[in-house]
Amino acid sequence: MRPRPGNGGRSAQRPVPAPPPGRHKRLPLEPRPASRTAILLRRLTVRLGSTRLGRRSASLLALAVVGGFSVYGIVLGGHVEAAKEIGLDVADAAGNVAGFKVKEVNISGHNHVTPAEILEAAGIKSSTSILFVNADETRARLEQLPWIQSASVRKFYPDRIDISIAERQAFALWQSGGEIRVIARDGTPIAPYSDDSRYLQLPIVVGEGAEKRVGDIVDALARLPALRDQVRAAILVAERRWTLKMRNGIDVRLPETGMDEALVALMDLDRDKKLLSRDITIIDLRLPDRVVVRLSDAAADARAQMLKARAKAKKGGPA
Incomplete structure (x- = not known):
């Protein structure tokens, strides 16, 4: 019979016989003092085991203790996420039974x-x-x-x-890196572009950073619907200013600041001079005091021939 534990929580030790001659002496293992939690668990398990219901509870308690050590090992082994999934499945099963x-x-x-x-x-x-x-x-x-x-x-x-x-609401189409995506007003990409009829009428912005400033250009063009309907896409240049690609092939270069005023001036010129209907390729509005235009190659050749003929006529020479 083993000796019962004393008041200090330690078991009485039997005398350790002397080692045989010629062997190394090994010190006896000193028993570790039981923690208060371990003592309570031991006493609770013994008491619960005295009844039929208690035996079931004792088994559950033992499983809980073993499970606790298993979780400790899982944490040390770096399998926390997998253990969480398993634990949640077990918990769900218990909740469903209830x-x-x-x-x-x-x-x-x-x-x-x-x-x-x-x-x-x-x-x-x-x-x-x-x-x-x-x-x-x-x-x-x-x-x-x-x-x-x-x-x-x-x-x-x-x-x-x-x-x-x-x-989120689809606000515009953003083209960057060879991809076209549907974006919200705040620039969040929400879906890849498809031929869905809901996206066909959305404005198009192009370039790095264009998704973050899409609200500025879309709102500015919305205030001038006659101009907005002629714009095929808005390109953000160097993340500073916009260039409008018109449906007839003209590029309209807008200034970095004063964009709204430049757009109004463009509409005035188109109303008075039919500027957007002329044979030109670029309208540059970046300078505050002038508008610079570039003719198409055909228009430039025709203008050169006209000026040459006019110069000869003034000199009285043959045309």
Whole structure:
């Protein structure tokens, strides 16, 4: 029979016999003092084991202790994320047995995002228990989807979740690096471009950084609808100023500052001089006191011939 533990929590030691001659002497292992938690767990397990119900509880307690050491090993081994997934699945199963399985998910406000994409982002599966759905974390995950600007998640016990979302609106098409993407007003890329009829009438901006300043040029052109309808695309040059590509092939170079005034001056010139209808390739509005235009090659040749003929006529020579 083993000696019972004394008041100090240590077991009495038997005398250690002397080692045989010719062997190294090994010191006896000093037993580690039991922690207060270990002593309490031991006593609780012994007491619970005295009854039938207690034996089941004792088994659960033992599993919990073993599970605790397993989790400790998982943390040391660097498998925390996998362990969290397993732990959540186990917790969901326990919650479902208790009657808290999610049976109904109501989704509203979606148009471009499908219900399947919303459920996947929210992490809600057929085995999810409402007890372990964190509404704030779920909302944050939903708002990481490009189309979703804001979301709200509400839990109704025992088995219903309501998800309401507000989607971003397609504002313009942005071309950069050979790709065209649909962007929101704040410049957030929300979808790759497709031939969807909803995107055909969107304004087009081109260049690095153009998505961040798209609101400026779109709003400026919206105040001059007659001009806006003639613009094919707006190109941001060196992330400082815009050049308008007109549908008839003319480039309109706008100044870095005073863009609104330059656009109004352009409309005045077009009304009085039909400037946008002439055979020119570039209209430069970057100088505050003048407008510089560049003729097309054909127009430049025709003008050169006309000036040459006019000069000869003044000298009285043959044309």
